[in-house]
Amino acid sequence: MMKRIAVLTSGGDSPGMNAAIRAVVRTALYNGMETLGFMKGYEGLMDGDSMVLDRAAVGGIIHRGGTILRTARSDRFKTDAGVRSALVQLENRKIDALVVIGGDGSFRGAAEMAAMGVPVVGIPGTIDNDMAGTDITIGYDTALNTALSAVQKLRDTASSHDRLFIVEVMGRDSGFLALEVGISTGAEYVVVPEIPLDIKKMCDHLHYSRKRGKTHSLIILAEGVMSATELRNSLQDTGGYDARVTVLGYIQRGGSPSSLDTILASRMGCFAVESLLQGKSGVMTGSVCGRMELCPIEDAWRIKKELNPELLALVDKLGV
Numbered sequence: 296m297m298k299r300i301a302v303l304t305s306g307g308d309s310p311g312m313n314a315a316i317r318a319v320v321r322t323a324l325y326n327g328m329e330t331l332g333f334m335k336g337y338e339g340l341m342d343g344d345s346m347v348l349d350r351a352a353v354g355g356i357i358h359r360g361g362t363i364l365r366t367a368r369s370d371r372f373k374t375d376a377g378v379r380s381a382l383v384q385l386e387n388r389k390i391d392a393l394v395v396i397g398g399d400g401s402f403r404g405a406a407e408m409a410a411m412g413v414p415v416v417g418i419p420g421t422i423d424n425d426m427a428g429t430d431i432t433i434g435y436d437t438a439l440n441t442a443l444s445a446v447q448k449l450r451d452t453a454s455s456h457d458r459l460f461i462v463e464v465m466g467r468d469s470g471f472l473a474l475e476v477g478i479s480t481g482a483e484y485v486v487v488p489e490i491p492l493d494i495k496k497m498c499d500h501l502h503y504s505r506k507r508g509k510t511h512s513l514i515i516l517a518e519g520v521m522s523a524t525e526l527r528n529s530l531q532d533t534g535g536y537d538a539r540v541t542v543l544g545y546i547q548r549g550g551s552p553s554s555l556d557t558i559l560a561s562r563m564g565c566f567a568v569e570s571l572l573q574g575k576s577g578v579m580t581g582s583v584c585g586r587m588e589l590c591p592i593e594d595a596w597r598i599k600k601e602l603n604p605e606l607l608a609l610v611d612k613l614g615v
């Protein structure tokens with residue numbers, strides 16, 4: 296019989312993490328269990344920095360960005376000594392199971408704990424959407440909409456001055472965010488790590504769209520390819536273009552979660568706890584074609600999630 300579970304957030308924060316924490320706590324309470332929250336991800340787990348999360352502790356947080364539990368990236372947890380400290384803290388507090396909310400790096404730690412016999416379920420939270428086993432990760436939709444509204448503003452000034460803009464968006468080594476920001480802003484070109492960059496082709500494309508009467512253009516660049524300044528210099532050298540550069544940066548990680556992220560986080564938080572109650576461990580929650588599913592936690596980094604080729608083709612077809 297499970298009596299007490301723990302939850303932590305780890306890695307880069309993403310909008311909706313608080314809604315997921317709330318769902319974990321409230322589902323645990325619904326099933327007669329108590330929840331402890333560890334602060335600053337695995338750092339707090341190793342140091343025993345925890346707090347009891349009762350019903351009130353998760354009141355009024357569903358709409359808040361960031362994470363009330365704080366977060367961190369921990370190198371210490373990658374050592375044997377770090378894992379041992381975490382196990383001792385869990386044992387001392389009589390924790391029966393752990394919920395880890397974070398990205399693929401955080402899930403490596405979760406897999407480690409599961410291998411040591413701790414029942415663990417992961418909830419994918421990252422704005423990068425780069426995790427296999429789920430169609431969408433918590434925070435991605437909000438980041439996409441934040442970037443969309445910023446780029447729409449840039450388009451206003453780009454069109455007023457007949458300018459070419461390069462906008463760099465986050466995503467680490469993947470191009471999900473860049474691709475969908477590009478489609479939703481009607482960008483002329485999208486550069487993602489998954490497709491080799493051909494500067495000559497990009498210049499020809501820009502030239503062609505200018506010839507067809509376009510007075511301004513937008514290029515959306517995924518940070519994993521190169522910096523926006525490097526791309527601007529290449530465009531200048533190869534095509535003589537004088538582009539303006541904007542790096543959206545950490546603004547993409549903040550803000551209140553969209554309704555999609557809030558609902559996704561609520562469903563995943565609830566599903567994670569119910570899965571633990573059913574004896575599942577070493578798994579992560581996913582939303583697959585609208586249904587809650589589980590997959591092995593290792594899938595998060597072992598399987599490369601592919602960009603949708605239809606969306607890639609769409610940029611080429613519509614961005615001319």
Ligand code: F6P
Pocket residue numbers: 307368398421422423465466467518548
């Ligand atoms: O993984 C989320 C993310 O925001 C990436 O898009 C970005 O590359 C990275 O985190 C930045 O990490 P940090 O917060 O450690 O600078």
